[in-house]
Amino acid sequence: MSTRDQKGEVQNGPKKRRWLKPLLFISLGLNLLFVGLVAGRLWKHGYGGDAAAHNQIVIGAVEKLIKDFPQAKRQRASELLERQRISAGPVRAQISDARKAVRAAALADPYNEDNMSGALRRLREIRSGMHQSLHMTMLELMKDFSLEERQELVKNIRAGFKHRRGHKRRQKDAPGRGAR
Secondary structure, X not given: OEEEOOOOOEEEOOOOOOOHHHHHHHHXXXXXXXXXXXXXXXXXXXXOOHHHHHHHHHHHHHHHHHOOOOHHHHHHHHHHHHHHHHHHHHHHHHHHHHHHHHHHHHHOOOOOHHHHHHHHHHHHHHHHHHHHHXXXXXXXXXXXXXXXXXXXXXXXXHHHHHHHHOOOOOOOOOOOOOOO
């Protein structure tokens, strides 16, 4: 097949598409960007689970607070936090196993509602147990904290959750936003 180019000369063979190669590179770049954004979101939002992330945020907030405490007070708080960390380790593995059971029940063919219900109940119980353990540790810690220290702790915890969600601090008087 012959065609004429812009100068009017006859060319044989298929027409070269010079725009195709840059388009392929742009497409590849956009795909890599998208995959990177998804992976970053999963990593940033603690793909390991909400209960474990909640535990880490609260413990991190307490650690930030106690770094300036007197030695005796810091030692007691550190012991409580270490005890919490030790108890949370096996629970994280249980949460992971319970999630796998939920996933397996959801994908089972034929679907069995009783299996799904049981798997969800088990996951809920394990997560509830982790939260209860953390709450008991917080009750022990709060006994020794002054009002100012408790206020600082709450501020640190809120900052941890806002950072985890990726939200910037919102102004109460921002347009379209109610009080938070």
